[in-house]
Amino acid sequence: MNDFSGYFIGIAYGLPIPGYATATNYIRQSIDLDPTNQQYIRISYVNLNQQIFTIQLWFLIRSSASLVDFGIFSQCGSDLICLSISIHNFRVTLSFDSLRSNVSTLLGGSILSRSYWYHLTIVYNAVLRQQLIYINGKIDAIANDVTPYQGTSFGATTYIGLSSSINYPLSYSHGFIDHFTISAGVARTACQIYNDATLITYYPFDTTDALLDRSVNLIHGIAFDLTTVSSGRLQQAISFKINTSYFQAQCFPTICPSSVPVSVSP
Template identity: 90%
Template sequence: MICRVSIIVIVLVICSVAIILPPLFLRVFRQNSSSSSSVTNLFVSACSSETCIGKETQYRTSIITALYPFDGNMNDLSGYFLGIAYGLPIPGYTTATNYIRQSIDLDPTNQQYIRISYINLNQQSFTIQLCQCGSDLICLSISIRNFRVTLSFDSLRSNVSTLLGGSILSRSYWYHLTIVYNAVLRQQLIYINGKIDAIANDVTPYQGTSISATTYIGLSSSINYPLSYSHGFIDHFTISAGVARTACQIYNDATLITYYPFDTTDALLDRSVNLIHGIAFDLTTVSSGRLQQAISFKINTSYFQAQCFPTICPSSVPVSVSP
């Protein structure tokens, strides 16, 4: 889960008068790791570049229960689920190989992990990346075993099926991992880099009901692995209780590095998960944009600037910038 990250700076300096700039997208087209999955066509039919634009996840809304950027602290941006670090020493943060800004660095030799308060996932849809164990010993576990993503709704019992991802993950690369349970369709889904990697149908909802349950990041237990600690980096960890995020939302979360709609409300904010907000000088917002509103450059010194975009490994992955 480690990746070299270089810095890209994009500065839009407009030297003409009264130029109107439409929404700006920066997207990375990722390559999947080696996969034996047979569900690739499900992604193709569910999401394309034409259908996903404009269907970005609106972070800082009710769709996100908890969001941990791990930028030098354990804070949840929703303000409700502060993380507590454990280990000797406790885990640190790194900027040398970070995904977006900083990321948390977990070392299993120091038994490092993070604990957050109980988040109810019982009998409902959710989109999540975590290991959750309650005192009732019904443990929802998401982990990487033998280089594959593994999902179990009751990891401490041997008679419960486990969904195994189709892709073989490589060392020293960042992966965007998403786990979804759709309570209406009774489906478990694993996504890697925005594309469906594995799916299981007719799955009973997660049954953990203990209010004393605790959510762990970097620590898991199962019938075959009594106690395991994560080794590597974790960044932008999110929990969406009650929400089965759509294929398009997940694809955008994985590949859309920034999205600036340039609308009247918070015109310079990045609407992607990465929250790389822009700055500007001498701009105005006009109502006659191509999509809703737009920003207007009034004088030859007007500009919009955004920077510190990550390069997603491998470095040969193509990048698209679309105004």
């Protein structure tokens, strides 16, 4: 449950605690959350108060209810001011003030479907005072002249798979969450976000860590009897020494229907 960098600790809650999905995951494994067991992840405090930030993740809704509140993320201080990201009636909902009825809440335009993986990006640009919601790399909703999130750090709690609010009860996730990232102090651009949502893998094959995937998906490869040479088309390249040499990567996402176009560019 811990952060990939090892600096932020994640603790699983629920009875039983959440497990991992493997058969229907996005890449490798994903966390499997069930609201009937009140499952969620509490993570170390990340300061998002009055600043730029970007939050990204892949998620899949499993709820069979016609109306649903599906918690994704929340951070609440002792003053009960909560930054809340949730799915409300199958639309992404973003609030900086606990979904209070007298405060504007940004509601996404897309109606989401069950059993389908979505890439979600939430951006707040404190310079432009904009809230932005992106679904699958494309802008879904935007709000201008938005006051920064004002939550206090004292007693603040930060959750994945759980949303807190004033007008609604606690909202637990029902489905899978994968590749969750928080970038405090960074507002990713539209081009970067589209790349995050659509680029599956990128192997530059340079000398340093030649077999690592440089996309956000981290689908690293393995190789047999290869060398790295300095005379690549762009910086370095890999060289296949004999006819049995190979490079291999696996666990590519299989979430898209076969009709979706795919490009491979060597």
